[in-house]
Amino acid sequence: MSDEIVVGDQVVDLSKIADRRLAENVLIGKDGFIFLRNDRNKTIPQITGKFTLTGRLLRAWSRLFELRKAWFEVRGIDYFYIAAPCKECVYSDHLPSEITVSEDRPLKKLIRHLEGLGINDIIYPLEELRRAAAIRKTYPLGDSHWNWYGAFIAYRKLMDSINAHRLKLGKSVLSVLEEADVEFSEKRMDSDLSMKIGLSDMVTVGLIKKPNAKCVQWNNISNIGNYKVFEGVDKSLPKAVMFRDSFSNYTINYLAESFSRLVVVWQPNIDYSIVDSEKPDIVISQQAERFMVVVPDELGGSSNRGYVSGKVDSGIATVEQAKIVKA
Template identity: 35%
Template sequence: MTDDFTSTSRADKSKKYLLGKDGWIFLDHDSNRVIDQITGRHILDQKGVEAWRKLIVERDAYVSSLGAQHLVFVAPNKELVYSEQLPEWVEIADIRPLHQIMAAIGPRRASKIVYPLEAIRAGKSTGLTYPKTDTHWSGFGAYIGYQEFCKGLSQNGIEPLQIDPSRVSFEEVSYVGDLGVKFEPPVSAPTLSARIASAAGKLSFDNRIPNRGRIRVFTNKDTTLPRCVMFGDSFGGNLLPFLKESFSTLVYIYGKSFDRELIEAYKPDVVLSEFVERFLIDPPVDTPHFSYASVVRSKLKLLSRDDLLEATKQTMQVSHDVLPVRPIYEALVLAHGGKPVSAELVGDLKKHHPDNPEAHYLISTELSRLGERLDDAKVYAERSVAAEPWNARARHQLALTLMRLEQPDQAEEQLRKALELDSSVDWWNYQLAQVLFRQQKHAECIEITRDYLARRADSADAWQLLGRCHEALENIEEAAEAFVRASDAKPEWTWPLLKLANLRVHTKTNPEQGLIATDRLLETLFHARQRAEIYMLRSQLHEVNGDRSKATEAATRGTELAPDWDWAVSTLERLSVQKVAAS
């Protein structure tokens, strides 16, 4: 260790670590305040204790209703396993969040929580259970945790097939870890990596989502073994090499909240809630219809190109037995890739995911896109919002459907709520302005559009909308300026120039600006009828300008291009009569 390590004190909060004795490194200044937790300065308040009690009771009851066993597994903090390596001033408290939770649920239920602290402490005499440079346990520490988990299963009436110790070996390797990487240059220390001979469990599906929302499914050659659905964190991930040998199907979801649809799809014998001890300070929240599909949708964009291709391939090819919730994830990767969801897949979503808010969202999106069953699209969007009223994306989809159903007042309400929930999606503000325009709330539309343009001055659509609002309020020059800005932002777009030319015709103001606009239009429009319309605009603008000769010339050109256009012919006749009368 260098002098820099030695001089680091806890007062320096920029250092996310605490130096112990003999080169040991511990986590510090983290969001969970692990050092404050183990010293009793940061524990659960009464609300937090009650939240945990209620969560465990409700999970027990729910899992029991499925005919399965619910186990809670708490991976001990490294600071407690190697407490003798902490600085002398760190005194371990007798009451920590885990003790508070155990007291709240009562001794009988508390005795069923698998907390392998003492077993892992005892294992230190055999080998490193945690490396010096990482917060996570080593392969050896995870193996002890696995053995204690198997004991917990036995106590609950399920006899797992434990890995024969002769198949497990450990190799000492150098490891930087999540603490060693905090130094410059990074530091490493030995750890024990586990190896399992003749492994029977294999990885059959991996959606590759980083951290929360990752789903991995392991299948075992021995189909007589029990089935397990596990919710956990990175400590749980270190248990997977062992657990996959003890279950016919092991489903690992990186996340704390229950996904009931997923649990029920696998019909497990065991549902495992795994937490690292320092995370107990933040009780998870379960809701009946929560789905990790919503998490996956939001994180697909984080995948590398190769990971996305592999995740898509696996999702499209995996069997229903391995991934019984496949329809929702297949629809997600299709939607992420900008591909339509087939009618057959929409049917599968309805059949296999009747209560899934993300499925309802996808169904609504597809029906709304087709524009053929907007009433049904509205129903599914409303279901998605009802299940997850905090989901801004669901409210936005409902708003879009209401817009297409010509219900702008309700669309406005949903868009405003969506923006309250998530103000980061800036173009929703533009859509709100569109809804206000449809309701002829032009002043509000102008205010929101101006704010939007302050951030997105390159938005031709927004400038065009601003121009239309000003035009409706007869703010002629403001409208003209907005149409000019729209054209400048998107020179190939002819619509703003047409609006500008028509504005100058109808208001009989500044015809020269209108003529300049038509000059630009004639440079880009080549269809005969389109050019005829531009020449007739020029004829009207020349009339406003008092130049009847040029007006007649332009009208003549218009009738030549569109001889069957009655209005152009009658306009030319009128101008010709006026010319004769004037002469």
């Protein structure tokens, strides 16, 4: 019996997928949407509230935010944390009918816990992404990450929060890209979920029409350990350092336009040696909602150099990939 599904303009027979292990990570939703399942972060149990944060983890998260806040305040650095919503939460109406998104999922539970302690530090652009999805897709059909348009919506939410804080402190607001500054179009490309079942995806990409910032330093390490530096034309703007995951692949080009210098480091914990060296005005952390069931190891976690060296030593990356390249 055929197990055919339609994803966009493509048809695939799941019964004929060669690697069934990959197909088991794919959840087929409504209207061609594909979601993540059976992953190590337990995304579906998370969003349904069946897998949640223990009291110990909630306390660990609150201590982490208190530690970061104290460290940055002493140095006059503004700190912002943005959580990238699960696609399943943004497009909950496209999930299979038997799956319901819970308000007791880990991130919502953490937000309530922190608010009870007077900590309102998590920026969560869920509603903004949902509203924007009525205009154009904010996540592709076949990817677990937001697309360039979703990244733009998240960038706008983050910058709104930064500027609101700056206004309270009597500082000047930073310039923010408008939608008219970005040319959005559709491009066929591989996506992390659709490629598991042999499909490509139509993805909304965004090109800044008149960019002022450019990447001036980088290494060629994939994922954790990746390092980039952007510099803009206006040197009077603040400097920023960002610690991020894969959700910021498309966000960083927008962010670079709002700062004189933006250092972007791929890791969950903060590398305080980089912050000390860069002396930024602003530090940003970005993490995917589904990763937040693990508290970053702030005290024992590796530095950027440590992550890179570990990859080279284990043969995952080469010495050449680890080198910092300058434009």
